[in-house]
Amino acid sequence: MTKPARLAACGWLVLVLCLLAYLMLQLPQRQWSSSITALLPAAAEPWQQQLLSQVNSSRQLTLKLSGLPLPQLRDAATALLQHNISGLSWYQPGAMLTQLQQQYQQHQSLLLSAQASDLLQQGRYQPLVDAAWQRLYSPAPLLSNALSQDPLLLTQQFMEQQSAGSLTLQQHWFETRQGDAIVLYGETAADPFDRVPASALQQALQQQLATLGNQWPALQIARSGVLFHAVHAADNASFEMQFYGSMSLLAILLLLVLSFRSARPLLLASLVLLPAVIAGLAALLLAFEQPHVLALVFATTLIGIAIDYSFHGMLAANQGKAAFSAMLPSLALGLVTTLLGYLALLWLPFGLLQQVALFMLAGLLAAFISVWLLLPLLLAPQQLRNSQWLQQGCRRINQGYQGLPAKPIWLAGLGISAVMLALLLLQGRFTDDVRLFSQSPASLLQQEAEVRTLGAQQWDSRFLVILADSPQQALQQEQALQAQLAQWQQQGWFLQWQGLSQQLASQQLQALHQQLLQQAYQSAPVQAYLTQLQLAVPAVRSDYLTPANFSSPLLKQHFSIGRQTAAVVLLRDVSAADLLQQAVAQLPAVYLLDPIADTNSSLQHLRAQLLIWLALALLLSIVVLSWRRGIQAALASALLLTLAIGAALCFSLWRQQQLNVFNLVAAILVLALALDYAVFYTSTLRKTEVLQAVTLSAATSCMAFGMLSFSQTPAVASFGFTVFSGVALSALLAPLLTLLSHKESGSGGTL
Amino acid sequence: MMRLGVSLLLSLLLIPAQAADSPQLRFKPLQGQLAFKQTKQLQGLPVALKSSGYIQLAAEQLLWHTTTPVDSKLQVSPAGVSQWQQQQYVAVSGSEFVGQLMLAILQQQHQFIRSHFALSDDDGCQLLQPLQAPLNTLFVQIRLCGDSTLQQIVLHETNGNSTTIDLLHEASLD
Numbered sequence: 001m002t003k004p005a006r007l008a009a010c011g012w013l014v015l016v017l018c019l020l021a022y023l024m025l026q027l028p029q030r031q032w033s034s035s036i037t038a039l040l041p042a043a044a045e046p047w048q049q050q051l052l053s054q055v056n057s058s059r060q061l062t063l064k065l066s067g068l069p070l071p072q073l074r075d076a077a078t079a080l081l082q083h084n085i086s087g088l089s090w091y092q093p094g095a096m097l098t099q100l101q102q103q104y105q106q107h108q109s110l111l112l113s114a115q116a117s118d119l120l121q122q123g124r125y126q127p128l129v130d131a132a133w134q135r136l137y138s139p140a141p142l143l144s145n146a147l148s149q150d151p152l153l154l155t156q157q158f159m160e161q162q163s164a165g166s167l168t169l170q171q172h173w174f175e176t177r178q179g180d181a182i183v184l185y186g187e188t189a190a191d192p193f194d195r196v197p198a199s200a201l202q203q204a205l206q207q208q209l210a211t212l213g214n215q216w217p218a219l220q221i222a223r224s225g226v227l228f229h230a231v232h233a234a235d236n237a238s239f240e241m242q243f244y245g246s247m248s249l250l251a252i253l254l255l256l257v258l259s260f261r262s263a264r265p266l267l268l269a270s271l272v273l274l275p276a277v278i279a280g281l282a283a284l285l286l287a288f289e290q291p292h293v294l295a296l297v298f299a300t301t302l303i304g305i306a307i308d309y310s311f312h313g314m315l316a317a318n319q320g321k322a323a324f325s326a327m328l329p330s331l332a333l334g335l336v337t338t339l340l341g342y343l344a345l346l347w348l349p350f351g352l353l354q355q356v357a358l359f360m361l362a363g364l365l366a367a368f369i370s371v372w373l374l375l376p377l378l379l380a381p382q383q384l385r386n387s388q389w390l391q392q393g394c395r396r397i398n399q400g401y402q403g404l405p406a407k408p409i410w411l412a413g414l415g416i417s418a419v420m421l422a423l424l425l426l427q428g429r430f431t432d433d434v435r436l437f438s439q440s441p442a443s444l445l446q447q448e449a450e451v452r453t454l455g456a457q458q459w460d461s462r463f464l465v466i467l468a469d470s471p472q473q474a475l476q477q478e479q480a481l482q483a484q485l486a487q488w489q490q491q492g493w494f495l496q497w498q499g500l501s502q503q504l505a506s507q508q509l510q511a512l513h514q515q516l517l518q519q520a521y522q523s524a525p526v527q528a529y530l531t532q533l534q535l536a537v538p539a540v541r542s543d544y545l546t547p548a549n550f551s552s553p554l555l556k557q558h559f560s561i562g563r564q565t566a567a568v569v570l571l572r573d574v575s576a577a578d579l580l581q582q583a584v585a586q587l588p589a590v591y592l593l594d595p596i597a598d599t600n601s602s603l604q605h606l607r608a609q610l611l612i613w614l615a616l617a618l619l620l621s622i623v624v625l626s627w628r629r630g631i632q633a634a635l636a637s638a639l640l641l642t643l644a645i646g647a648a649l650c651f652s653l654w655r656q657q658q659l660n661v662f663n664l665v666a667a668i669l670v671l672a673l674a675l676d677y678a679v680f681y682t683s684t685l686r687k688t689e690v691l692q693a694v695t696l697s698a699a700t701s702c703m704a705f706g707m708l709s710f711s712q713t714p715a716v717a718s719f720g721f722t723v724f725s726g727v728a729l730s731a732l733l734a735p736l737l738t739l740l741s742h743k744e745s746g747s748g749g750t751l
Numbered sequence: 752m753m754r755l756g757v758s759l760l761l762s763l764l765l766i767p768a769q770a771a772d773s774p775q776l777r778f779k780p781l782q783g784q785l786a787f788k789q790t791k792q793l794q795g796l797p798v799a800l801k802s803s804g805y806i807q808l809a810a811e812q813l814l815w816h817t818t819t820p821v822d823s824k825l826q827v828s829p830a831g832v833s834q835w836q837q838q839q840y841v842a843v844s845g846s847e848f849v850g851q852l853m854l855a856i857l858q859q860q861h862q863f864i865r866s867h868f869a870l871s872d873d874d875g876c877q878l879l880q881p882l883q884a885p886l887n888t889l890f891v892q893i894r895l896c897g898d899s900t901l902q903q904i905v906l907h908e909t910n911g912n913s914t915t916i917d918l919l920h921e922a923s924l925d
Contacts, residue, residue: 071862094848094885134823137802139789139815140832140849141889144910148795160843168831171884179829534797 009373016275019282026285033193033290047561051465052595054559055568059188061225064451066181067218073182076212076219077173080184083208087201091185094171099551100503104159105143107545108150109517109538110510113158114482120516125525128152132529151535152526162502167454176454183454192227195234202231224451229440236712237293244707248303251703255696259387268379269310272370276306280363287358295355302360304704305338306367308676308697313371315689320381328372330683333628334676335368337621341672344613345665350606353665394691398735406739413639420646431658432603439712462577462594464569464584471547474558474567475506481590485569493580495573500554507544514540603661610664617668621675629682633737637678640733644674648726655721662718670726673701677734687738698731777877778901780859782808786919794911808857827853848885856895856904
C-alpha cells in the first residue's frame with residue numbers, strides 16, 4: 001500500500017472522527033420532530049402558509065370522564081385538577097365567564113345582539129321595552145349599574161344570548177346536560193411534536209389518570225388531542241427505527257458469518273457502515289434544524305445499501321489489488337447512478353424526502369469512500385476464507401443462467417413489461433391521503449370519536465378566513481358575514497360557527513349602537529319605560545371595547561399576516577363543503593381553507609412530479625449505461641429496470657388496492673439499486689463474485705426493506721414492500737444481463 | 752334504664768355541638784305548584800319592582816311563571832335557565848349556576864348547598880354565604896326563612912341589588 005493511500009485513509013478516518021464528535025455534541029441538544037404537517041408540501045398561497053403556521057390547536061387536549069354518578073365524577077375531576085402536572089394547564093370555564101361578564105359590565109350599552117340592533121334600526125322599540133320588563137322581573141341577578149348605564153338591559157341580554165353550547169359550564173370543567181360525563185379542557189406548554197417534553201407530559205398525565213382509575217375502578221376516561229397521537233407516532237417511529245435497524249444489522253451479521261466464517265468481515269463491514277451512518281446523520285443535522293424521526297425510519301435502509309458496497313469491496317480486495325481496481329469503476333458507476341436517484345428526491349419540495357435523500361447521499365458517499373480507501377488497506381489478498389458452498393452455489397447458479405436461451409427470455413421480458421405497464425395504466429389507482437403518514441391505534445381513534453360526539457370545542461379542520469386591512473376592519477367584515485353564516489347554518493351546511501365578532505362588536509358598530517340608543521331613549525315607548533322606573537337618559541359612551549382592551553380565548557382567532565389581519569371563523573360538522581366553497585368564492589376577501597384537502601392536493605402534485613422524475617431517471621440511466629456499456633446492454637438494463645419497477649408496483653397495487661406517493665418514492669430507490677446490479681452484471685468482472693456480492697447485498701436489502709413492510713405506519717409499510725419486491729426481482733433477473741455482450745470488454749473496465 | 756339515661760345525656764350533649772359546628776338544612780323539599788310574590792330592590796332605582804306568579808316544581812326542573820305585571824316564563828334546570836321567547840325556550844347563557852342554585856334551595860339539596868355555601872342561623876332564618884366563584888361574585892348571601900317549610904328567600908347580590916321571594920303554599924292556583 002502506497003504512502004499517499006495510507007495518508008488518504010488516515011485523513012478519511014480523522015474526518016469521520018470529527019463528524020462523530022460533532023454528532024456527540026449536537027445529538028443531545030437537538031430536537032427531533034414528529035409533526036406530520038412539518039413534512040408536508042407547503043400550501044399554495046404565502047399568506048395561507050403564514051396563517052396555517054399560526055393557527056395551532058395542536059396544544060389543546062380534552063378528557064372525558066364518565067362511567068360514575070355525577071358526584072363521584074366531580075370528585076375524580078377535582079382529584080385530577082389538584083395534582084399539578086408540569087407543562088399542562090387546565091381551562092377554568094367559570095373564571096373565563098366571570099371575566100367576560102366583568103368586561104361587558106364595564107361597557108354596558110355598547111354591545112348589543114343582532115336582533116336588538118335590527119329592532120333599533122327599524123325603530124321598533126316596544127319589543128325591546130317588553131323584553132327589558134321581562135328581564136327586570138326575572139329572579140336572576142343583573143349586572144352592576146345595569147339600569148343607570150343600559151336601562152333597556154341590552155348588553156345584559158346580549159351576554160345571555162351568547163351560545164350556551166351543548167355542555168353545562170362549571171367553574172373548573174364542563175358537564176353534559178344529562179350529567180353522565182365531565183369534560184376537561186387543557187393546554188400543553190410544549191409543542192406536542194417536541195418529543196421529549198411531550199412524552200414526559202403524556203407520561204405524567206397517564207400516571208395521574210391511572211391513579212384515578214385505581215381509586216374509581218368504574219371510571220372511564222376518553223382522551224382527545226394531538227399530544228396523544230403525536231407521542232404515539234414518535235414512540236412508534238423510534239421503536240421501528242431501533243427494531244428494524246437492529247434486525248437489519250443482525251441479518252447482515254448472520255450473512256457474513258455464513259459467507260466467510262470469520263469476524264474480520266464484520267469489522268470491515270462496520271468500517272463501511274459506521275462512517276456511512278455518521279456522515280448521513282451529520283449531514284442531516286447540519287442541514288436541518290429539527291430533523292424528522294420518520295426520516296430516520298426510511299434512512300435505516302442505508303444499512304442495506306451500504307453493505308452492498310462492503311460485499312463488492314471485500315470480495316474484490318480478497319482477490320487482490322488488480323481485482324479491486326477492476327471492481328472500483330463499477331462501484332463508482334453504481335454510486336453515481338444511485339446518487340442521481342437520490343438527488344432527484346432532493347429537488348422535490350417535500351421535507352421528508354429531502355431529509356431522507358440528504359442522509360442517503362452523504363451516507364452512500366461515505367460508504368464508497370470507506371470501501372475505496374480502507375478495505376485495500378485492511379484486507380490483504382486471500383485473507384478471507386470465502387465459503388466454498390456459497391461460491392459453488394453461485395457458480396452453479398451462474399452456469400444455470402448462462403445456459404438459458406437469451407432471445408426468448410428477452411422477448412418474454414418485453415411481453416411481460418408491456419402487460420404490466422398496461423395493467424398499471426388501466427388499473428392503477430392512486431390515493432393521495434395525508435393520513436398515510438401516521439396510523440393511530442384504534443382505541444385512541446375511538447376515544448377521539450367519543451370526545452368529538454360531545455361537540456364543544458371540537459371544530460372541523462376546514463375553516464373560513466376573512467382577510468382585512470386592520471383588526472377593526474376584520475371585525476366589521478366578520479360582522480357583515482354573520483347573517484350569511486346564520487343562513488348557511490340554517491341550511492345545514494354546518495352545525496355551528498365561532499368567531500370573535502360573536503363576543504365583540506367593531507368600534508364602528510359600537511358607535512352606531514350609541515347613536516341608535518340615543519334615538520330610542522327619545523321615543524315614546526322608551527320614554528314611558530324610563531319614566532315608570534324614574535330613570536334618567538344615560539349619556540353617550542365612547543369608551544369602546546376593542547381587541548386591545550378585551551380578553552377572551554376567541555381573540556386567538558384573529559391573526560396578523562404581514563400588514564393584514566386574518567379573522568378565522570371556526571366551523572363544526574361541515575356537511576356541504578362544496579356548496580360552502582362555491583358560496584364563499586362569490587364573497588370578496590373570504591376564503592374556505594381546508595388544510596387536509598390542500599395537503600392531499602399537494603401530494604397529488606408531488607406524485608405527478610415523481611412519475612416524471614422516475615421516467616427521467618430511467619432515461620438518464622439508459623444514457624449513462626449506453627455510454628459505458630453499449631446500447632444493447634443499456635436497453636437490456638432498461639428492460640430489467642422496467643420489469644423490476646413495474647412488477648413491484650403491480651404487487652403493491654395488489655396488496656394495497658391503491659398505490660400512493662410512497663410506492664413511487666420506493667420505485668426510485670428500486671431503480672437506483674437495480675441499476676447498481678445492472679452495472680456489475682454488464683461489467684467484465686468475474687460473474688461468480690458479482691453474483692455472490694449482489695446476492696448477499698440483495699438479501700440484506702430485502703431483509704431491511706421487507707421488514708419495513710410490517711411497519712404500523714402505512715407510508716413506511718408501502719415504501720418497504722415496494723422496495724422489497726423490486727429488489728428481490730432485480731436480483732433474480734439481473735444475472736440474465738450476463739447473456740448479453742457488452743462494450744466495456746474493450747475499454748478495460750474503467751469509468 | 753341506666754343505658755337509656757346515658758343515651759339521652761349523650762344526645763343532649765351532641766346535638767348542640769353538631770348544630771354549632773355546621774347547621775343542618777331544616778326545610779322540607781318543595782314539590783308541586785306554589786304561588787310566589789317577588790320584590791326586587793335595584794341599585795339606582797327608587798321604586799321596588801313587585802311581581803307575582805307561580806312556581807311548578809318537578810324532580811330536576813322548575814317552571815318560574817311570572818303572571819303580573821308581565822307574563823314571563825323561565826324554565827330552570829341544573830343545565831341552566833331558559834326563557835320563553837317566541838314560542839320556544841331559549842337558553843340563557845351563563846345561567847347554569849343560578850339554575851342549580853334555585854333548584855337546590857327549593858328542593859333543599861344538601862350536597863349542593865353544603866359544598867357551595869357556609870351555613871349559619873340568624874334570627875330564626877338560615878344564612879347561606881357562598882364559598883367560591885362564581886356564586887360569590889353574584890351573591891353576598893342568601894337568607895332562607897320559614898318554620899319547617901321554606902316561606903321566604905332573600906337573595907342579596909354583590910352589586911347591592913336584593914330580591915325577596917315570598918312563597919305562598921296555601922294559595923289556590925289556576
